Amino acid sequence: MTQFAAPQFVSPSAASTVLDVARLANVSASTVSRILNGNARVSPDKREAVEEAIRKLKFRPNLSARSLRSRSTKTIGILTQDLESPYFTGGTKGIEQGLLGSGYAPLVVPGHWNLAEELDRARLLISRKVDAMIILGGTLGDDHIAEMAQQQPIAVTGRHLVAANVYSFHFDQVAGGRMATEHLISLGHKRIAHITGPVTHSDAVERKEGYLQAHANARLSVDPRLIVEGDYVEEGGERAINSLLDSKVPFSAVFCANDPTLWGARLALHRRGIEVPGQISLVGFDDMPQSMYMTPPVTTVRQPMHQMGQVAAQAVLRALGLVDMESYPLPSLNLVVRETTASFDL
């Protein structure tokens, strides 16, 4: 990598203020402010002069000052978990899109699945006086969220929480797990393994519950040796498949708790020369963008995080009094069948 450093430090040129503008335009600061906000009548000639001065001075209002006085930062805080994971970036992008044109800007901070850090970041957002907050998943307690909602409206995804000033949205993870498993069952699979997510994630245990329910509904027994714990990332999927294979317990399909788990599993299978879906069928969860371009493209339960983000953005906007906006439909989970699953014939 090549680096080019600045020759020397230059002290920042002082930014101009309303007062500078006022002086140049021969009006008072109040008039400048009125023109900036367009909420009062001002004579056309003064308006002209002020606009000219603003242009000349390249004036940009100081948002700290503005929000100190007007108690609105026009900012929505987003507490996400991982800045890199497609699951969260999908949601973030949806929020950003939902906010588009509303005049509100997103402020994104990562919590890293760590309670202390999440709490700290959330408080940072409150300190910054965000007008509303959107929490994507995470491990914050319901009581914490309810308490923070006293300061500003909060939309939260991935949980069901009834409290004043909070709007919660979530997908039915049990139903998702059921869907994935039922698809496999309908293809004739009888010995279906499951690589779970971390037991600390409630959605992981719900997906497993769905896997169990699907078996019960079909009056199929589940072999506990076929359930192995993963960690929601690729390595866990590889490890799990290898231990499954090494245990010699037979199975013809695997329901992976999320897509990265499936990717890891798929690579391990490839390394061992086992064909997908020829010998083993695979179903994932999340439908992350890359899943569509795997070889072969993966069958997975789609979580429309993008739309979820839009809906969450919309909810807080509405809570802030912006009612005149197009309404996005509430999305739901759905199975997208691609090519990692095939019917099982004895």
Added chain:
Amino acid sequence: MTQFAAPQFVSPSAASTVLDVARLANVSASTVSRILNGNARVSPDKREAVEEAIRKLKFRPNLSARSLRSRSTKTIGILTQDLESPYFTGGTKGIEQGLLGSGYAPLVVPGHWNLAEELDRARLLISRKVDAMIILGGTLGDDHIAEMAQQQPIAVTGRHLVAANVYSFHFDQVAGGRMATEHLISLGHKRIAHITGPVTHSDAVERKEGYLQAHANARLSVDPRLIVEGDYVEEGGERAINSLLDSKVPFSAVFCANDPTLWGARLALHRRGIEVPGQISLVGFDDMPQSMYMTPPVTTVRQPMHQMGQVAAQAVLRALGLVDMESYPLPSLNLVVRETTASFDL
């Protein structure tokens, strides 16, 4: 999806201020401020009382007020392009890590590869009085950046820019293109196709230049029919491979201008039953996280965006006067050979 709305709106409970704390602790606001910032001696008993009051009132300082007075927001603005693309999220995460423990928080805004939008977002960051700015790629003109650098230090990646108060970092894209192509040539390939990026991206044209140079160095002629334009996303890769194959011009390897292009190409090849790397070798560019888990894992030129982000963060931190921090090594491009390339034997 299930939605749960708040029963009714509750007016936010007023946040407490230094004055509230001061009153409760029987001291002046100045004393509270001194304790908050720890920059002056205060008697232990008052400190105790104030800390108690802070806890009791759940006091959090208003950052708008603080930054208005102290002229520092403790925030670094990050202008990225796409909140979802691994290339940018890698850099963002690196920055976040580089900022860790410095007391500065990142504020991320997306520019969407659109000049007007980038300019608008950059101005937003300036309005918010970020202490420094990091620009990841994008289409802003050098002059714009130099001008904005008068307000605060700026680190910019993906270009070479010498100006006061700006720090620029970039990888040598020509060398990267050369590396990828030389690898293929060293494996015995003679007819190497190239799927380019958009001609509007300077790094795309530089990568192509590297491809050309590698051929020249090896005294190999390049068949212009083997160079086809892509768009840096999967669809373009698919399209390009199909048109290449349909043209019947023979080739045994493809240098794809970035990893998503390769993913698209790889899928198209799979659909046509062509084996990778058995029949066609593929080299990508970027080493995005998923590339490692494709089937087979992809050979690609690694751009360590993560480290680039760390270095950029470090540069601005240093510009802001934080000199006492561990120094990350400057990363460089390197070829990571995995399994989409094989030697070509007639």
Added chain:
DNA sequence: ATTGGCTGTGAAATCGATTTCATGATTTTT
């Protein structure tokens, strides 16, 4: 002609913290 209602404008108050300044108390120095 007088009262009443608008309208455009500037002066001053305000938001909540930090920082400067002044002061009285305490400690150190000579």
Added chain:
DNA sequence: AAAAATCATGAAATCGATTTCACAGCCAAT
């Protein structure tokens, strides 16, 4: 023991915008 230096602290000024308030000028209604 007197002078000097240091310390802890509160009052007041300050950051840059918005907002309230007061008022002068103007038009219309009585």
